[in-house]
Amino acid sequence: MTSSGITTLPVDRPAAGVGPKALLRGVLRRWPSLVAVALAAFVLADGGTDFPAILTGAALVYLGAAVLGRRSAAWPLFLGAVLLIGVGKVAVVAFGVPVPVTVLMVALGAVGAVYGPARTPAGRAMLIGPSAVAMLGFGAVAVATTMLAPVPAGVIVGLGLLGHAAWDHVHFRRNTVVARSLAEFCGVLDTLLGVAVIVLAVTGALA
Template identity: 30%
Template structure:
């Protein structure tokens, strides 16, 4: 009787190995699934100059995220910093008193100073993040100051795609932000770049 009770309390797993494998794969790849979910609506938007400029400013969030994590040395803060940065960006878009790009760059530079004070400047990984900040800030500025729409669009698309490669490299090296964050960001970055170029050609 005890054997019967035990069997009824713990029913056998009737799922197939393939089903269990798919389930585990989906659970393991949750950052990718989340990235796809949040990116899908963008494929219905026509890339106007206003939208392109918004993505140019948003691009500054990417190096900011990496620099802050590099300055603190605490990868466990990856998602908290990302959430705070996104919330700040959204809030900045609802005001006209200060340029959002100035705020984001100021925070990034403050993180660089903080990291320097903490002795991070001797670490190649932190120097790499500073270089990344310079490159992506330059691409953002190029887009925002471009006289024609195509230059702005392709500068922004190139920046987001390049940061997707940046994320993949950091994910493979298990460096920078947490690997889940790098995976999520890589997918979002590449999809944004693709949607900007694709929608400009189709719409």
């Protein structure tokens, strides 16, 4: 109540940081996740997607960035992996020529795993080591799935993608090896694809 005896009611003010502009900024900050959702939808709509190659390519991006010593190199390396997968698909569809993209990526990873530690300072070589082991591990899983029936192959590669999503999460939290935006993007993409592939395999849609 004021000195004049008139009661004044408090004026409702909009809570700070929850306006349309703040909401838009929050959404835009999550652009890697949004792009990952869109790409996952595109990949799943394409029945001829090479999921083992996607798993191997994700691991190869991390190793390549570690060898180069530049986190910003992760996005160009990712685009290179996408291009390689695309070339392999075009070769099959247009010319009927199968290209072992997964095996080729594993070979590139093996070269990086040997060349990287041998040609870099000891401090950075220690950073390359985990990425090299992860590359060879995920690559081995991916290659193994190419020799299995569709259902077990789908389950295994799906679990592999979920495993790589955990790897993405570790690097996102630590903000190391790759750009944080790439770690967020890859983590969301791997999770969505991993769950989807397992569901498709279990329901027989990959048979």
